[in-house]
Amino acid sequence: MSVIKVAILGFGTVGEGFYRTIQSHAEELTAVLGKKVEVAAILIKNKQKERDINKDVLVTTEFTDILNLPQLDVVVEAIVDKDPTYIFLKKAIERGCHIITANKEMFAHYGQELLELAKEHHVSVGYEATVAGGIPVIQTLRQLLNVNRVQQVQGILNGTSNFILTEMREKKLSFAQALRAAQENGFAEADPTNDVEGFDAFYKAMILSRLAFGEEPNWHAVERLGITSITRELIDTAERLGLRFKHIASISKSSHQLKVSVKPVLVGNEHPLYHVEGVQNAVNISSDIVGQITLQGPGAGMYPTASAVIEDLVYVCQNRPESQGLLSTSETNTAISDLEQKEENWLLAGLFNNAIDPSIKLIEHVEDGTWIAKGKKGEIEALSTQNNELIFFPIIGEYEKEQISARVAL
Ligand SMILES: NC(=O)c1ccc[n+]([C@@H]2O[C@H](COP(=O)([O-])OP(=O)(O)OC[C@H]3O[C@@H](n4cnc5c(N)ncnc54)[C@H](OP(=O)(O)O)[C@@H]3O)[C@@H](O)[C@H]2O)c1
Structure with a gap:
């Protein structure tokens, strides 16, 4: 043989x-x-x-x-x-x-x-093991790309950050305590910068962008934020609102424009990534024929990663032509400004002066200095330049004011 x-x-x-x-x-x-x-x-x-x-x-x-x-x-x-x-x-x-x-x-x-x-x-x-460890996201996208048009890929791509956020919420730990727990469990390096500042998830997002859309954004134009600004108090506030912080890489394309971000966002329990906890990774793919698919599983570790590599061994030995994952002629695409984007819901914390741009609607007073607001990202950023203490996080997915009012009242 x-x-x-x-x-x-x-x-x-x-x-x-x-x-x-x-x-x-x-x-x-x-x-x-x-x-x-x-x-x-x-x-x-x-x-x-x-x-x-x-x-x-x-x-x-x-x-x-x-x-x-x-x-x-x-x-x-x-x-x-x-x-x-x-x-x-x-x-x-x-x-x-x-x-x-x-x-x-x-x-x-x-x-x-x-x-x-x-x-x-x-x-x-x-290169299956480069993104989300044991989850077969590259093969899934390769298969979907034959006919489906992928519209959006959203993922929790860094198990260390997800573990830290879960520990902070479940065990009421500070960021520093949860980071120490991640290091003690072997989930974080002695220098955790790559994980907690979002670089690791950013690299994975670039790989997914090339594969799903044949394009990648100008790296410098991508919003890349880590999880270091999230405090236990913010997590508690979010919890009372029925929301969870998740560090999400999001890549989408509409009207020929690519939009990529890697940042902490708030999700409600209707969102497919809400229940992804600990070191787990998950990827949600939206495409025109199939609709939404969510894959969840171990994002790292000896055997989950070996699973990805061994399946790749079979893939390469079948010698498929390398036509997918290559950049199209436009090479790189400047990530479009969120200023042009639609209004979003935001959690604003540290907002003690309510004299704000009237285009931003304060729709819910959560607690002292903390609001749910609706506005465009550029408007919220402009507000933060006038308020040094202000920090803000988008709430993605459907947000129902009545539901949140009910939770706040409890
Ligand atoms: N760990 C995971 O769960 C995981 C999951 C998905 C992807 N990855 C990626 O997979 C890669 C490997 O990760 P790992 O966790 O296996 O790392 P690791 O445990 O630190 O092992 C790295 C290995 O590379 C060898 N090495 C380093 N520099 C070398 C060089 N210049 N020439 C030859 N050998 C060299 C080291 O040799 P010595 O043994 O002699 O020191 C060691 O055996 C990384 O890029 C990582 O991001 C890891």
């Missing part, structure tokens, strides 16, 4: 999980691919670390050793930084290998170049 030879770059959580899954699911792989899958080599950084790897696998710190293997069909990348990873994958494609990556930062930066190069060399690219 012929053999598919695989090299794994990185032997941390993802690399090792994938290696073990190839062993535990060898029978299924052989059945579906009609060939045996063998790990030929593993690239690591630190030679001193003890690792449980079969003796017949080449373990090396030199990428050239991998490129020089007599047979190499697939290169799976699970390293942390964008450099030198991109160069490794470029060379792998040039050698004629299919590639698979779990590295969202690298793929957000260099995905377009890699997909174009792969198309040129007639090889495939798997």
